[in-house]
Amino acid sequence: MNSKRILPPLPTVAHILKLYNVQARKHLAQNFLFDPKITDRIVSYAGSDLAGREICEIGPGPGGITRSILRRNADLLSVVEKDARFIPSLQMLADVAQDRMRLHHADILDFDAKTAFSENKAVPWMESGLPQFCFIGNLPFNISLPLLFKYLDDISHRRGVFELGRIPSVLTFQYEVAERLISLPGDRQRCRLSITAQYLCHIKYCFTIYGSSFVPAPKVNVGVVKLVPKQHFDIQLPFRTVDHVVKHVFHLRQAYCVKGLRSLFPPQRDDLVAQMIKVSGVNPEMPPYKLYMSHFRDLCYTFDEICEKIPQIREVDTYSDKDWKKYFDEHGEPIVEGKSLTHPVRFNDSARERAT
Structure with missing residues (x-):
């Protein structure tokens, strides 16, 4: 059975960029994904069917991953986009999503992520099971670590959006960063990031996206990583x-x-x-x-x-x-x-x- 919800016919992501004359900006470290097979695979790590789930997408850009999320039956999708050039094309998606999509023109580092989810669906931290929420994002390289450290800090205090429970994330990182996130003792990639992420979260390396899959193509490959906050932290300190x-x-x-x-x-x-x-x-x-x-x-x-x-x-x-x-x-x-x-x-x- 195909669980994907059908969207009305839409211009391709590549056509959207041409239509609005939008190009990636180097200083924002933007790299776009056009291939729906890749965007579908990223979203699949949040769940094969997102019915009953609420998703916050970070940095949707032209909306490739956004479409994959909407096709998988997400009850509510909140997208947070800093670049004003993408707002018209994202608004077009919101218009056809029949109230399932909210658009926030904001910087994710300043955005109050609690507003992306329904607080009445929160799951207390020490209860079994996870809240039906998830972060998904093809992160620009220049914000991936600042955002990760911000979320890790909040997780350690169970504050901010993590007052709603152990919310998982499916995010992209530069391949070397993704490697460090999962590095074990004795691995020369093991570093500060390995310890500070692993003491707070279960971390799974999902798959690699080759640089040639992006437009423009970065000089490095990208790793997709899933992080789930632990119920009991390995170190009980902030x-x-x-x-x-x-x-x-x-x-x-x-x-x-x-x-x-x-x-x-x-x-x-x-x-x-x-x-x-x-x-x-x-x-x-x-x-x-x-x-x-x-x-x-x-x-x-x-x-x-x-x-x-x-x-x-x-x-x-x-x-x-x-x-x-x-x-x-x-x-x-x-x-x-x-x-x-x-x-x-x-x-x-x-x-x-x-x-x-």
């Missing part, structure tokens, strides 16, 4: 705390991980670095890409515990020794109201106990 630790650990990705750990603290505080190593059980001579999620979990918990006792550490994000001088004296002791604090900081194994 995204920004985890990202801060992971970023510093991977700062010198080919060097021993202890070198990255040192940049988390004032240069005089080797005792804090030793505490991180002791509690996490990390081999200090292991390169970051070989560390497991459990290592990063314990590193993050230990760092957070240290910051609870020395909150000034949270104020500094630097790889340079000199930037610590604003908050710490020459002995590495915190400065409060212009005075150095000299009381020692003691630690126990509570971070390890919390992590196990």
Whole structure:
């Protein structure tokens, strides 16, 4: 049985671009997909039949993926497009979609995505099952990572649109970025992005789209990735705390991980670095890409515990020794109201106990 809903005859996507004299803009990193077989395949990872589902499409451009979503019976499709040149052609699709499509002329980075979905269909985070919502998008390369980090931050707090539940996403990324999203310990592609995405989401690599399939053709291939927020996060800390630790650990990705750990603290505080190593059980001579999620979990918990006792550490994000001088004296002791604090900081194994 064919579940695709028939749309009235429409000009092809290529014809639409000619009709409105629209060309891809390099500074917006736009690359269009014309092939309906590819756009249908992207949408299929949101569901073979979207009846009862609500979809938010990010950056629809001329509407290739938009048509595939509408043909699969989506109850409601909200499209968010920044480029005003595409609004007339998208409005044409909205007109024939019989109230199933809403058009938002907005920047997705500023858009309140909660307005794209029906709040009465939300599914509480800790209940089984996912809400019948999904993000889909052929993302311009220049917004893919800023948008992903924004959503990961919101997922870690279960805030914003993710107050409605564990909403999945089917998105395109530059192939190397997609590879990093799924990289496992020991893979040289493993990086900051691998950890910060994997601790919050189940990630599936769907398929590769070759650059020649796009107009204009980028010099790289594209990976389609599906992300589903986890019910229980691997690290029970906000995204920004985890990202801060992971970023510093991977700062010198080919060097021993202890070198990255040192940049988390004032240069005089080797005792804090030793505490991180002791509690996490990390081999200090292991390169970051070989560390497991459990290592990063314990590193993050230990760092957070240290910051609870020395909150000034949270104020500094630097790889340079000199930037610590604003908050710490020459002995590495915190400065409060212009005075150095000299009381020692003691630690126990509570971070390890919390992590196990």
